[in-house]
Amino acid sequence: MNAAIRPFSLPLSDPLETARGRIERREGFLLRVESEDETVGVGEAAPLPGWTEHYDECELALANAAETIERGDDAEAVLENLDGLPAARHALDLALADLRASRAGDPLYRHFGAASRVESVPVNATVGDADIEKTVEAAERAADAGFDCLKLKVGARPLSADIERVEAVADAVDADLRADANAAWSRQQAQQFLDAVGDRLAYVEQPLPATDIAGLAALSGTIAIDETVAEVGFEDALDANPDAVVLKPMALGGPRRAVEIAEEARDEGIVPVVTTTIDGAVARTAAVHVAAAIPDIPACGLATAKLLDSDLGPDIAPVADGRAVVPQGNGNGTADTWGYHA
Numbered sequence: 001m002n003a004a005i006r007p008f009s010l011p012l013s014d015p016l017e018t019a020r021g022r023i024e025r026r027e028g029f030l031l032r033v034e035s036e037d038e039t040v041g042v043g044e045a046a047p048l049p050g051w052t053e054h055y056d057e058c059e060l061a062l063a064n065a066a067e068t069i070e071r072g073d074d075a076e077a078v079l080e081n082l083d084g085l086p087a088a089r090h091a092l093d094l095a096l097a098d099l100r101a102s103r104a105g106d107p108l109y110r111h112f113g114a115a116s117r118v119e120s121v122p123v124n125a126t127v128g129d130a131d132i133e134k135t136v137e138a139a140e141r142a143a144d145a146g147f148d149c150l151k152l153k154v155g156a157r158p159l160s161a162d163i164e165r166v167e168a169v170a171d172a173v174d175a176d177l178r179a180d181a182n183a184a185w186s187r188q189q190a191q192q193f194l195d196a197v198g199d200r201l202a203y204v205e206q207p208l209p210a211t212d213i214a215g216l217a218a219l220s221g222t223i224a225i226d227e228t229v230a231e232v233g234f235e236d237a238l239d240a241n242p243d244a245v246v247l248k249p250m251a252l253g254g255p256r257r258a259v260e261i262a263e264e265a266r267d268e269g270i271v272p273v274v275t276t277t278i279d280g281a282v283a284r285t286a287a288v289h290v291a292a293a294i295p296d297i298p299a300c301g302l303a304t305a306k307l308l309d310s311d312l313g314p315d316i317a318p319v320a321d322g323r324a325v326v327p328q329g330n331g332n333g334t335a336d337t338w339g340y341h342a
């Protein structure tokens with residue numbers, strides 16, 4: 001099997017302020033594999049410190065993986081060497097799944113086990129942190145654009161201001177609301193927020209620091225976990241007793257692993273939600289396939305294409321009316337992407 005990697009660097013439309021600093025670009029690698037029968041698979045690694053290994057580690061791991069595969073080692077076995085390097089593992093996991101699905105003539109989500117055709121999956125709009133007026137405006141714009149589910153960023157302002165923002169949006173729009181605190185609060189603040197506006201929200205995402213498992217488990221209200229999964233893994237995260245779990249294929253080590261964990265979550269009575277880590281078009285499209293493979297998936301965080309100023313290729317899973325189109329071509333449908341940076 002042939003294997004080669006190529007770096008990419010995609011500017012964000014607006015720089016992202018995170019707990020770990022300002023992000024201006026999403027940089028990573030495309031991995032292209034080609035079997036003897038000339039079937040091609042393409043995967044993407046978009047490392048994001050805090051969620052995955054660092055860029056340099058990812059590059060080294062992928063270069064080694066490509067070299068080993070070129071030498072003739074079994075690619076699935078090489079995948080096992082990438083445990084603990086989720087972005088690199090994502091690239092290879094996706095490339096192999098893309099290749100296999102393409103060879104079988106199936107779209108990726110069918111290869112992942114979907115029993116029937118899925119035309120589109122619901123997606124949420126993200127309403128960033130802004131003052132109450134701008135928050136309501138942004139929420140109304142998203143609802144007018146057809147989104148039935150809105151995610152509000154909270155946790156950056158005083159608790160009372162966030163409570164007012166949620167109340168104002170809930171009064172203004174007819175949509176399911178979620179709040180994402182990105183681990184910002186103390187136990188007391190989180191419980192206060194849940195008591196005040198919990199009944200107006202579908203759930204509150206990551207109200208407490210990632211490792212405060214006992215605190216999360218003790219909260220009274222409907223919660224989702226996100227950072228906790230990246231920090232301690234899905235199995236240990238179960239002790240937080242979440243109602244929903246955010247699954248980021250890039251942080252979990254690949255789309256096939258994300259589908260597996262979604263099934264485990266459902267077995268535990270936990271609602272799975274799929275999101276990107278603001279990935280390029282290859283990984284974002286794969287995340288749409290992951291969501292399409294999960295029955296009765298709720299709105300997912302997949303409407304992230306517009307956060308990039310340029311992309312790896314054309315958007316074949318565009319969002320309209322609050323839904324992302326599921327590509328029906330062979331595999332992930334993005335193998336042509338490789339040609340765009342030839």
Ligand SMILES: [Mg+2]
Pocket residue numbers: 180182205206226227246
């Ligand atoms: Mg989150």
